[in-house]
Amino acid sequence: MSDAPRPHPLRRWSWVILIGALTLAGILLSIADTSTKFTGPLPGVMLGGKTVVISPKPGRTQTMQFDRSRLGEKMVLQPILGLGPLSPYEALRAFLTNGAGLVLLALAALVLFPSRARTAVERLESRYSAGIALGAGLAVVLLAAAAITLLRFTLLFLAVVPLVLLVALVAALFGIACISLAIGRLLHRRLHLPSAHPLVAALAGALVVFDLAVIPYAGVFALAAVALVGLGLAVVTRFGGSGGWSFGDLNW
């Protein structure tokens, strides 16, 4: 008769509990973020605010065409400890839109390119790779900014600018998807969670990224750091290609 200890009954629900906790943390952080008066770089980039959209002219607003119930205006709490007014409805809406969008994009990238994602995550999990990816992201941003500014002063290659921005955006999204998977795998190892589908781990990782992005005051900088690491990871690994960067084909 075996004397091995029985696993805790809640262990089979570990992933569900973790994802639920991350979701709740994301909503609470969104409530705090929407109630602060911080208007740092790109105000409302993650949560969208109430009805203000990002515009060169801060005074312009967009009419609410897709909100018939107007529940957001009714469910507003009084300020607490100097923060407020609090709007849980706004926070939930921000989570269901921006958070769901981030999760959807991350999972889509992993489903479409599983082999490339695995190669990129393996390299990210190596020693010093996160720092190298961050440095590479900074280098790519400088390179792209210099190139775009140069192209600004030409007419022939001006149309290439949107393509450069699109490639950078796709690279950053792929990198964020790989970071989500890496975070999920890290949680699996460190918290000794039971085995689960890789997309479940990636879901947990994407929720961690979203929670970092909605931290009051520091969230935009955290999101920028994650995006830089993702962009650098995508470039260093050549979108997770097995061959990597090589000039051997040019030498014949």
Added chain:
Amino acid sequence: MTPAPGLACARVRVLLEPYVDGDLAVTDPALAVAVRDHLAGCADCRRQHDQAVSVPFRLKALAAPAAPASLVGDVMSAIVPQRQGYRRAWTLLAPEAVLAAFILWYLSGLDGLSAIASGIVGDLQGLAGWSSGTGRLPSVPQVDVLLVIALIALAAIAAYHLWVLIQIAPASRRAASE
């Protein structure tokens, strides 16, 4: 040890490998003699025996794959101390920072960058209008050669910095095992 009776072909073929390796003669000499006698009278089993004996010779005759032209260079670059790469990656930040600060100062900071961005959007709209025949071709603004040189230098240093980081980045475990 009693001599083994005549062997069937199926049994002999099973014993061929230890017979060729010499192990059968050590463990069961009588059985080895029986295998030898069977081979003397069976052409099919003898053919099998000849093929088994020739395997080591055939392996030696296989040509080794040609080494790629970049083999020496790749090996030499792989043994370069990793520390040099990290040091180079850090030191490249200095010229990048200097050039970026100069360009930002030249463009009057973030206002200048936003002016460039809005100019790009306006010119792209103008290009679209011109291609559809509804507008004029947008004019390209004049730019100082000093600014252009600074931008080209920043792009070149950033590209080299990126290359250094790619070189020092650890390889994938799966790629290393393939």
